[in-house]
Amino acid sequence: EDQVTQSPEALRLQEGESSSLNCSYTVSGLRGLFWYRQDPGKGPEFLFTLYSAGEEKEKERLKATLTKKESFLHITAPKPEDSATYLCAVNYGGSQGNLIFGKGTKLSVKP
Amino acid sequence: ETGVTQTPRHLVMGMTNKKSLKCEQHLGHNAMYWYKQSAKKPLELMFVYSLEERVENNSVPSRFSPECPNSSHLFLHLHTLQPEDSALYLCASSRTGQLDTQYFGPGTRLTVL
Numbered sequence: 001e002d003q004v005t006q007s008p009e010a011l012r013l014q015e016g017e018s019s020s021l022n023c024s025y026t027v028s029g030l031r032g033l034f035w036y037r038q039d040p041g042k043g044p045e046f047l048f049t050l051y052s053a054g055e056e057k058e059k060e061r062l063k064a065t066l067t068k069k070e071s072f073l074h075i076t077a078p079k080p081e082d083s084a085t086y087l088c089a090v091n092y093g094g095s096q097g098n099l100i101f102g103k104g105t106k107l108s109v110k111p
Numbered sequence: 112e113t114g115v116t117q118t119p120r121h122l123v124m125g126m127t128n129k130k131s132l133k134c135e136q137h138l139g140h141n142a143m144y145w146y147k148q149s150a151k152k153p154l155e156l157m158f159v160y161s162l163e164e165r166v167e168n169n170s171v172p173s174r175f176s177p178e179c180p181n182s183s184h185l186f187l188h189l190h191t192l193q194p195e196d197s198a199l200y201l202c203a204s205s206r207t208g209q210l211d212t213q214y215f216g217p218g219t220r221l222t223v224l
Binding site for chain 2: 004031032034036041042043044045046049087089091097098099100101102103104
């Protein structure tokens with residue numbers, strides 16, 4: 001049973017075509033939600049951390065939002081260099097926390 | 112980008128070989144992690160070290176053996192691996208524990224023949 005589900009699995013956009021990626025979670029006791037970007041053959045690069053419903057964070061063309069059951073990564077007017085796999089991770093429960101990752105959304109932006 | 116380094120970046124080994132992966136973090140963090148990333152699967156947490164003590168071992172086969180000599184260095188010793196162990200092995204670090212943001216290295220692409 002998936003506790004962190006990302007959708008879609010893959011997304012193709014034209015340059016300038018805005019869209020959103022989804023990360024839904026079913027864990028209880030959310031301690032934090034993380035977004036990472038991963039380029040082929042490289043390690044994940046940290047983008048954002050969100051801690052509570054209603055929180056939003058922005059960085060260049062990316063904006064992350066959080067509700068009680070899901071997070072969205074909005075991409076405004078994407079460029080080809082935004083092409084990557086975007087990973088969502090959820091930290092929940094316990095004093096030490098438990099971090100689990102989704103499978104990711106592979107984004108391709110065509111010029 | 113250079114906060115967490117991993118060597119080697121690529122490794123090909125036979126099933127009877129013994130090899131080690133190395134990770135070094137330059138961020139002054141106190142927690143380090145090993146993850147396995149296979150195609151079409153989420154990142155799988157293998158080991159967690161906090162202040163050089165192993166705090167988590169997620170049912171990883173004994174053919175994987177971690178070592179954390181100090182808070183800046185982490186090793187993963189490999190022996191008698193199986194072809195299904197071929198994957199990208201990622202090291203990460205965070206300031207204290209899993210509640211903090213983790214920063215990843217570039218990974219070691221391991222192929223077991």
